[in-house]
Amino acid sequence: MTTALAQKKKVRINGCVASAQAAKYADVDVITAYPIRPYTATMIALAQMVANGELDAEYIVADSEHSQLSIAHGASSSGARVFTGSSGVGVQFAYELYSPISGTRMPVQMMIADRTLDPPGDFGSEHTDALSTRDMGWLMGWACDAQEAFDNHLLGYRIGEDRRVLLPQMVCQDGFFVSHITTDVELPDTGQVREFLPDYKHPYPLDPRRPVSHGPQIMPEQGPPLQLERARAMEGAVPVIEQAHEEFARIFGRRYDPWIEEYMTGDAEVVFFLQGAHGVTARYAIQHMRQRGAKVGLVRLKTIRPYPTDRVKDVLGRFAVVGVIETNLGLGSVSSGGVLYAEACAALYESAQRPLVVSFMAGMGGEAIVLKEFYWMTQKMLEAKKRGKIEKRTHWVGFED
Amino acid sequence: MSYTELTVWTRGIIMDKEGRDIVNSVAAAGRLEGKFAQAMENYVDNPDRTNAPTRKYCRLSESAIENELTYENEQPNIVVLVEQTMVKGWDYMRGMPPGGTLVINTHYTPEYMIRFVPGAERLAQMVCVDAAHIAHHKWLYYRLGELGLDRLSTEGAAERSTAIAPDIAAPLIAAVVKSTGIVKIESIEPMIANKTAFRAALDQLHVMPLGQAVA
Known part of the structure; x- marks a missing residue:
């Protein structure tokens, strides 16, 4: 299938439209959609591209x-490159499908523009919608701005469609x-995209001329190897992710660390550990705090599945205090706050140098x-450093002095 | 002004795109001038409903915009009312620092309209422009596609018309730019679809200077 040719250009679009543009540049074959804010804007933009003949x-x-x-799963099984997406409770309503799609090894791509679950069900962003599916065998990571969102979509297809993954x-x-703030985004040349993202060809698509079975009923003893295969695919993605980011930097000129972004961590004693857009404000806050003498930095997790355990261990092990900013809900979890805390602590367990870890809701x-x-x-982290002990595992920011 | 907030109050669906065009074009012109710029819609006003008040925001700054992720303009220096009856019933002046500018699309004069403005003592100037008249705005069914009315455009994701400011937004942008100097006329004019209305409005503004110095 063909896409209208375009030269590399700077445009002013929001994150939702950046995702739709990425799907267009990736020349997707099938789009499955169902409206829910904020994802709706992506769906609308794609509908218009198809109607206009751009895609x-x-x-x-x-x-x-x-x-x-379900339709995305079926389309992917036939060998199509598939793009779908959702937000908030919409992500939850499709939950049954996440394991079958990864279990049949179908590289469907799903755009998530986070929205709170009910309650509060408002339009704002909590990461709980996507994070609740984090162990279903999907590669997963957060962007902090519209450009990174665009880039992550191309990277996602390249990694997910690799036969080793x-x-x-x-x-x-x-x-x-990210989804609704208009900023500068550089759209690539289609030639660059073709070089980075070759045509997709699934090794065993459903095809009446070459019969294969996908996801048949099996006996219990056939289960373990199937699950092991899927676990190995997730582990096997690690070098593929690193290679893809190298290639991305070579072709498009934007270099991302696939796992972790560090900001002003060189001499930092205390660091924030978070995912997504709040990293933008964190950087400004860090600049101001440093002017007042606080040695604070930022470690932004870019990929949470597969979890970069060793990187997290090595990076976070360098600091005295780590403050995990959750932006998600893990009710009754290890920290009784969010879910990022437990995995950060687990990664650090094997470290010889374990920082104090505190969770911020x-x-x-x-x-x-x-x-x-x-x-x-930052003040809470500096106090913990001075005291050599955390005050408590979880602080609810805005509810304490 | 090193940091400026522009807030546009408009009506859902019928004038939504035109409201959006004002913030998007000012932000784009700001970028061309090398400023930091951001444009967005009020997140909870959308999806818009016909005639419901919706707000659009633009931020321009000489330095990085540190409050980039906050939902609303809390201290608007410039407020635009795309439809004149909005002058009553909403506190569009909330948070405006002294020295602000209020622009209204109306055939009335500033001397008449000022009586309805809450907190007018914060204004340096009030600007009335008869945008509907200048843009020859007519609600004719066959013109809906070329006017701002666009039911697909909610969320700003897809607009049937790619023209920026084909209708009443053009004189309003002229009023904002000429009265405040937020961006240069020559940076923004090339983007405007209805250049006739844009240029005509530059000479047809009713500007009422008020107590405060322009901030």
Whole structure:
């Protein structure tokens, strides 16, 4: 299928439209859609591209997210490059499909623009919608701005469709903070995209001329090897992810560390550990705190599945205090706050140098985390360093002095 | 002004795209001038409903915009009312620092309209422009496609018309740019679809200077 040719150019678009543009540049074959804010904007933009003839793809509007992901699964099984997406409770309603899609090794790509679950169900961004599916065998990571979101979609297809991987991808961005703020995005030359992302060819598509079975009923003893295969695919993705980012830097000129972004960590004593858009405000807060003498930095997790355990261990082990900013809900979890804390601590368990780790519940309901809240959290970390002990595992920011 | 906030109050669906065009074009012109710029819509006003008030925001700055992720313009220096009856009933002046500018699309004069403005003492100037008249705005069914009305455009993701400011937004942008100097006329004019209305408006503004110095 063909896509209208375009030269490399700078445009002003928001994160949702950046995702739609990425799907167009990736020349997807099938789009399955069902509206829910903030993802709706991506779906609208793609509908217009198909209607205008900019993108030659099957555009299927399902009757629910469950059907939407079922159709995506079927289309991918036939060998199509598939793009879908959702937000908040929509992500949850399709839950049944996440394991079958990764279990049959179908590299469906799903754009997630985060939205809180109910309650509070407002339009704001909490990462709980996507994070609750984190162990279903999908590659997963967050962007912090529209450009990174665009790039992550191309990277996602390249990694997920690699025959050593063959796994679906959730390409996540914060609702509003990324999805609905218009900024500069560089769109590549289609020639660059073709070089980076070759045509997709699944090794065993459903085809009546070459019969194969996908996901048949099996006996219990056939289960373990199937699960081991899927686990190995996730582990096997690690070098593929690194190679893809190298290639991306070579072709497009933007270099990302696939796992972790470090900001002002060289001499840092205390660091924030977070995912997604709040990293943008964190950087400004860090600049101001450093002017006041606080040695604070930022470690932003870019890929959470597969989890970069050794990198997290090595990086976070360099600091005295780590403050995990959750932006997600892990009710009754290890920290009784969010879910990032437990995995950061688990990664650090094997480290000879274990920092103090504290969890901050901030940005809940999709509230912007403002500069003064970052100052407050920095203060809590500096106090813990001085004391040599955390005050408590989880702070609810805005509810304490 | 090293940091400026522009807030546009408009009506859902019928004038939504035109409201969006104002913030998007000012932000784009700001970028061309090398400033940091951001444009967005009020997140919870969308998806818009016909005639419901919706807000659009633009931020321009000489340095990085550190409050980039906050939802609303909390201290608008410039406020635009795309439809004149919005002058009553909403506190569009909330948070405006002294020295602000209020622009209204109306055939009335500033001397008449000022009585409805809450907190007018914060204004340096009030600007009235008869944008509907200048743009020859007519609600004719066959013109809907070329006017701002666009039911697909909610969320700003897809617009049937790619023309920026084909209708009443053009005189309003002229009013904002000429009265405040937020961006240069020559940076923004090339983007405007209805250049006739844009240029005509530059000479047809009713500007009422008020107590405060322009901030």
